[in-house]
Amino acid sequence: MPMAQRPRRNRRTESLRSLVRESRVHPNHFILPLFVTEGKNQKTPIRSMPGVNRLSRDLIIKEAKRAISLGIGSVALFPVIAESLKDTLASASTHADGLLQRTIADLKNAYPELTVITDVAMDPYSTDGHDGLVQDGKILNDETLPILAAMALAQARAGADIVAPSDMMDGRVGYLRRALDAQGFTQVGILAYTAKYASSFYGPFREALDSAPKHGDKKTYQMDPSNRREALTEAELDVSEGADMIMVKPALAYLDVISALRSHVHVPIAAYHVSGEYAMIKAAGQMGWLDADAAMLESLVSIRRAGADAILTYAAMEMAEKIHG
Numbered sequence: 001m002p003m004a005q006r007p008r009r010n011r012r013t014e015s016l017r018s019l020v021r022e023s024r025v026h027p028n029h030f031i032l033p034l035f036v037t038e039g040k041n042q043k044t045p046i047r048s049m050p051g052v053n054r055l056s057r058d059l060i061i062k063e064a065k066r067a068i069s070l071g072i073g074s075v076a077l078f079p080v081i082a083e084s085l086k087d088t089l090a091s092a093s094t095h096a097d098g099l100l101q102r103t104i105a106d107l108k109n110a111y112p113e114l115t116v117i118t119d120v121a122m123d124p125y126s127t128d129g130h131d132g133l134v135q136d137g138k139i140l141n142d143e144t145l146p147i148l149a150a151m152a153l154a155q156a157r158a159g160a161d162i163v164a165p166s167d168m169m170d171g172r173v174g175y176l177r178r179a180l181d182a183q184g185f186t187q188v189g190i191l192a193y194t195a196k197y198a199s200s201f202y203g204p205f206r207e208a209l210d211s212a213p214k215h216g217d218k219k220t221y222q223m224d225p226s227n228r229r230e231a232l233t234e235a236e237l238d239v240s241e242g243a244d245m246i247m248v249k250p251a252l253a254y255l256d257v258i259s260a261l262r263s264h265v266h267v268p269i270a271a272y273h274v275s276g277e278y279a280m281i282k283a284a285g286q287m288g289w290l291d292a293d294a295a296m297l298e299s300l301v302s303i304r305r306a307g308a309d310a311i312l313t314y315a316a317m318e319m320a321e322k323i324h325g
C-alpha cells in the first residue's frame, strides 16, 4: 500500500533506532544517594529498598570507587543518626566531627574529583523528625534558617561541593547563599529541592534513616501534589535567590512538573527518583510481575525525556552496569 509516512521505517533495526533516539540515560547523569552509618565494615540492608544498604564510612569509600569506575561522578549523602544524638535543634548536624562531616572529608580525600552533595534539612537529626524547628506543633520558618545555615557551613567546611536544602522553608536558598559567601565558600553550589512534594513515596527512605515525623505530616512546608504552577513560583524564587541547580521530587508522578520547569528556567534540573518509586519496581520484579531492570531503565529515560539533566536514583550502580553492558 503506498504511504508517504511510515514511522516504522525508522524503527526497523537497532542501529536505526539508536540513530533517531531523542533521549538517553548515561551514568554521567546519575547522582548516587548513599546512606552512611557509624562503625566499620557495617552493611545493613534496608528492608523496603532491596539492594540498598546503610554503609559505614570505609564501605562508602569502596562504593564511591565502584561508582566512579562506572562513570558516576556524583553522590548524595544521607547520615543515619543515633537516636541518642538527636535533639529538637538538630545540634549534631553542625559538629565538625559528626558522621556526615567525617564522611565528606574521607570521600574528598580519596576522590577529589567526586562531586559530593549533602542534604540540608533537620529531619535526620531531629527528635521531631521534621525538616524545620518545631514549636507547639508548628514548623517555624525564619527560626529554622540559621540552623540550616550552620548545617550547610559545617558541610562546606568538611569539603562538600554542593549543599542541597531539602527542607522547603521559604527564603532558605538566599539565606544559605549569603551564609556560604560570608564565610568564603563562594564556590560551594546550591542544589535546591525546589518542587518537593508532600509525597507518600518517601516511606522507604524514612525507614532507612528512621526519620519519620513523630507527629503530624509535612504538608505545611512540602508542596501539595495537586499543584503545578506553584512549582514555577518556587523555581523563580530559588533561581533569583541563587540556586545553581533546582530539583523536582519525586520524579515519575511529577514528569509534567519537570517539563514545565524545563521550559521556564535555564538552570540545570535534577529529578529525584525517590525511594518509593525504586521500591515499587523492585517489589514487582521480585514477584515476577515485570522485568525490573527494563522497567527501571524505562523510568529513568522518561525522566530525561521530561527534561531533567541529572537523576538521583538508588538504581544508579546497577543501571550504569547495564548501560555499559
Ligand code: PBG
Pocket: 119, 121, 123, 131, 166, 167, 201, 202, 203, 204, 205, 206, 273, 274, 275, 276
Ligand atoms: C529529608 C529528605 C527526604 C528525602 C530526601 N531528603 C524525606 C522527607 O522529606 O521526608 C526522600 C528521599 C527518598 O524518598 O528517596 N528532608
